[in-house]
Structure formats: structure tokens, C-alpha cells
Amino acid sequence: MTTAVQPSEAHPFKIGVPLSASTPVAFEPFDLPSSNQRVLGPPHPKNTVTPLALKPAIRDSAETDLDSVVNTIKSLQAQGGILTKALARHGTLLFRGLPIHNAQDFSKFAHAFGYQPHEIIGIVVNRPVLAPNVAPANEAPKEVLIYNHNESPQVPHAPEYIFFYGHRVPEKGGETPISSSLELFYxxxxxxxxxxxxxxxxxxxxxxxxxxxxxxxxxxxxxxxxxxxxxxxxxxxxxxxxxxxxxxxxxxxxxxxxxxxxxxxxxxxxxxxxxxxxxxxxxxxxxxxxxxxxxxxxxxxxxxxxxxxxxxxxxxxxxxxxxxxxxxNITDEIRVLHKWERGDVLVYDNIIAQHGRQPWEGQQEDRVVMASLFDGHSVPGAYGDEDWAQVVQALDG
Structure with a gap:
């Protein structure tokens, strides 16, 4: 079985597994409104969009079940980390139309990528555990703005990958920003x-x-x-x-x-x-x-x-x-605001992509977004030769 990753003008990174009886699910890219998706500027490769939006394509009349989705994710990752490479290019992936309905489903999907769960040392927000390596994204009041940032920049030990799942979404507001910290530096x-x-x-x-x-x-x-x-x-x-x-x-x-x-x-x-x-x-x-x-x-x-x-x-x-x-001001110019649909999953490469949370109207409970944080092979990024810049993975002791 082979996997197609082919460049095109509209979607420079196409991701999918050829449909078969054993793998009835593939992912196909689709376009979002310009308020939700943009073409990244330098230093990103030409025609690179963020987020790369993916939805399941199914074989014949087969239903999209979670086990099939998880198996497809594992297959893609086993072939040289295809989704990890897509994250390194686009910064953020959006998965829409998945059969994810609760914290347990979300946990199973996120763990399929094969990353190591991240332990937050020195957490500054309350994140009670809802399922394995799943917690509320942020429980601050709905009026509070959480502007674009990389996760955990104020402490030495930061996650490399961040997953968000929209379990309940408000009618107005509550968007999750997406912006490139590569473009911000440039x-x-x-x-x-x-x-x-x-x-x-x-x-x-x-x-x-x-x-x-x-x-x-x-x-x-x-x-x-x-x-x-x-x-x-x-x-x-x-x-x-x-x-x-x-x-x-x-x-x-x-x-x-x-x-x-x-x-x-x-x-x-x-x-x-x-x-x-x-x-x-x-x-x-x-x-x-x-x-x-x-x-x-x-x-x-x-x-x-x-x-x-x-x-x-x-x-x-x-x-x-x-x-x-x-x-x-730069961030305002280069970011998009992801308008949630129920069941959406956003995946961020925390090294190069920033996220946040917009205020929303209605009730506090109208927006329920869950988060799952993972480590990659190293703490995000390299740090130069300065003595103060050394940052290491935290080991349990």
C-alpha cells in the first residue's frame, strides 16, 4: 500500500491513503473561507496555506468510524511521519467531519499520531484531566482574551504538538487564532x-x-x-x-x-x-x-x-x-481566526505556529474546547550557543 503526497497549485501538500477494503478512509484537502485560511508569507514555501484543512473521504457507502480514522493516521505516520511533515510545512492542520464525540474519542485520535504525552511542569492554568492526556483548553471567563502565543513560552519545558477538539462551539465569537511564528520572526x-x-x-x-x-x-x-x-x-x-x-x-x-x-x-x-x-x-x-x-x-x-x-x-x-x-500589529495582519464547527480538531506544530482564544457571546458553557499536548523529539527548536539558551527535556526524577 502506498500513500499519495502530491503538490498542486491549490493544495501544495495532499495527504491520503488509497481507498481499499482494509483502509476505507482517506483524507482530502478542502478550502476554507479567507477569514479562516490564508496563504503564508515568507519564509514559508510558495502557496503554503494555514491551516491545511482535511476531511475524510470514504469508500463507497462505508461509514467513517473512529477505528478506521485512527488506523489511517497510524499508517500515514508509519510512512516517514507524513502528518508530522505536513505540520512542519503548514504549522496547523484542521480535521473536520471526524467521528469524535467526547474526550475519550479525542484522546484516541490524538494518541494515534505516535507522539509522547507532554507533562506540564509549572502549569499556570487549571487543566483537570478528562481522558488520557486530555484536559480543558482554558477555563478562563468568556470575556477574557487570550492572544496569539506559542504554548508555554514562559517556562523551559514546552510541548511540541498541540491538539484542540471543539466539543461545543458558540454561535458568535470564541474563535481560535492561527498564525505563523516563522512569519512573525521574518x-x-x-x-x-x-x-x-x-x-x-x-x-x-x-x-x-x-x-x-x-x-x-x-x-x-x-x-x-x-x-x-x-x-x-x-x-x-x-x-x-x-x-x-x-x-x-x-x-x-x-x-x-x-x-x-x-x-x-x-x-x-x-x-x-x-x-x-x-x-x-x-x-x-x-x-x-x-x-x-x-x-x-x-x-x-x-x-x-x-x-x-x-x-x-x-x-x-x-x-x-x-x-x-x-x-x-504584525500578528493581527498574519493571523486567521478559526471559526469552530462541532467536532473540529486543530493540530499545531508549537515550534512554528501560535494559537489563542477569542471572547464569545452567550453563556460560558457554550464553548467547550479540549486540549491534548505532546512532546516531539526535542523541546521546541534549537537555541544557539549562548549558555543561558540551553533548554532540555524534563525527566522524571
Whole structure:
């Protein structure tokens, strides 16, 4: 059995398994409205769209059952990681029309790609487990804007692949943005080169505060972030030792430090790279949430919600707001807003694609999007030769 991956003018990456009795499902690309899909600019290959939208094509009158879909995914991945390569080109894939109806179905589909489930160390949002490696994407109030960002840019250990499943979708609003952090870097280097040079030289100093109680609706507590081994009977010294042991799993040495405060909170400081590179191509990507910190603070100012993370240049000097605003302006120009249909699955290559969440009208429960996070072969991207830029996979210890 062979797999077709053929270039065309409309869809430079076609993905499918020839239909047969043993594989009754294939995936075929389809077009979305221009508000939901765009052709990426440099440095992406010509005529590359994001997201690449795929839907099942079935043999004769066969029904699209989940087992057949999962087997097709596994077959594609077994042939040189066809879907992984598509992600590396397009940044984001949309699967529509799949027989996914709940968290268990979604978990089964996501695991079919063959990636290693990601453990979040130092989580800043509350994500209760709904199924194996599945949790709510974000439970912040519907009025809250979550602007475009790469996942987990404020901590050293980030996932490489992100899956979102639209279980319930609102009539108005609630879109999930899609934008390229390769294109963001390219534009920033052209338009604000002095800022990019400073980022490359200094990196980012990320200060993240974790408190005993959640700091905002949908946020995490200190125990949720680092308390996986804390027991109810542990005294204060034992609890702190167990939290510090989890922090040590970052493997960052002097580049991750922490300070306990009088109220029992902890402030972590990470020195991190904001510029990384896409594996194999070595094209630079702006792996960051800098525009999100700027836009979120603007939009959510009246809600009393504040970022738990503070972002500075690596030498602890403030990042001028004009640069953050410029990044946001570029992002507004290069992003699309995915209008959800129930059952949609979006898959992001977190190294090169940014996501977020738009506010929506109606009730909080009108939008239910689930997430599943996975590691690839390395923490997203390479980091250059600077000592502070070393980022490693977190190992259980």
C-alpha cells in the first residue's frame, strides 16, 4: 500500500491513503473561507496555506468510524511521519467531519499520531484531566482574551504538538487564532531589526508567580503547578522541598532560580531564548508570548485579571512597549481566526505556529474546547550557543 503526497497549485501538500477494503478512509484537502485560511508569507514555501484543512473521504457507502480514522493516521505516520511533515510545512492542520464525540474519542485520535504525552511542569492554568492526556483548553471567563502565543513560552519545558477538539462551539465569537511564528520572526527582522538583535543577544527573563490560591478564574495553584508528590500530612518544610524538587526537573541550573515569599507563594525566574529554530530547516522562529502579554493586558485590564508572568529582557531591563505593540500589529495582519464547527480538531506544530482564544457571546458553557499536548523529539527548536539558551527535556526524577 502506498500513500499519495502530491503538490498542486491549490493544495501544495495532499495527504491520503488509497481507498481499499482494509483502509476505507482517506483524507482530502478542502478550502476554507479567507477569514479562516490564508496563504503564508515568507519564509514559508510558495502557496503554503494555514491551516491545511482535511476531511475524510470514504469508500463507497462505508461509514467513517473512529477505528478506521485512527488506523489511517497510524499508517500515514508509519510512512516517514507524513502528518508530522505536513505540520512542519503548514504549522496547523484542521480535521473536520471526524467521528469524535467526547474526550475519550479525542484522546484516541490524538494518541494515534505516535507522539509522547507532554507533562506540564509549572502549569499556570487549571487543566483537570478528562481522558488520557486530555484536559480543558482554558477555563478562563468568556470575556477574557487570550492572544496569539506559542504554548508555554514562559517556562523551559514546552510541548511540541498541540491538539484542540471543539466539543461545543458558540454561535458568535470564541474563535481560535492561527498564525505563523516563522512569519512573525521574518517580519520583525525586516521591520524592527534592532529589537530582534537585542532579543537574540539577551534572551528573555521570565518571572512567574505561583500562589497558594488561584490568582484568577481558570488559573492554577502552586500545588497544581509543582505539588504532584505532596501528601496531605506533609509539613511546610516537606512541601517546599517537594516543590523545589519538581522545579529542579527543568535541568536549568543557574538559569532557573526561585524565591519564597512571606505568604507562601513562590516566584520563579527563568532566563530563556525567545528566538529558536525549526528543526531540519534551521529557519528562525519567534517562540514567544510577548504580543499576548501586551494585548491581554490591554483587553483584560478592567476584569482585574493580571498575567502571572512578567517578561523582561535577559539583563532585567524592560522591553519597550513600542516593540510589543509592533509584534501585535504584525500578528493581527498574519493571523486567521478559526471559526469552530462541532467536532473540529486543530493540530499545531508549537515550534512554528501560535494559537489563542477569542471572547464569545452567550453563556460560558457554550464553548467547550479540549486540549491534548505532546512532546516531539526535542523541546521546541534549537537555541544557539549562548549558555543561558540551553533548554532540555524534563525527566522524571
Amino acid at each position: 517580519r520583525a527582522q525586516q521591520e524592527i531589526p534592532e529589537f530582534v538583535s537585542e532579543l537574540a543577544e539577551k534572551g528573555i527573563l521570565s518571572k512567574v508567580t505561583y500562589k497558594l490560591e488561584k490568582q484568577y478564574e481558570g488559573g492554577s495553584t502552586l500545588k497544581q503547578a509543582f505539588g504532584k508528590k505532596i501528601l496531605d500530612g506533609d509539613d511546610e518544610a516537606t512541601r517546599r522541598a517537594k516543590i523545589e524538587a519538581q522545579i529542579a526537573r527543568y535541568g536549568r541550573g543557574k538559569h532557573t532560580t526561585w524565591e519564597w515569599t512571606e505568604d507562601g507563594s513562590i516566584v520563579l525566574t527563568h532566563q530563556l531564548p525567545a528566538i529558536r529554530t525549526q528543526p531540519e530547516t534551521n529557519i528562525p522562529t519567534l517562540f514567544t508570548g510577548l504580543a499576548a502579554y501586551y494585548k491581554n493586558n490591554q483587553h483584560n485590564a478592567n476584569s482585574g485579571r493580571k498575567n502571572s508572568a512578567q517578561q523582561l529582557f535577559g539583563d532585567e531591563t524592560p522591553i519597550p512597549e513600542k516593540y510589543l505593540a509592533h509584534l501585535a
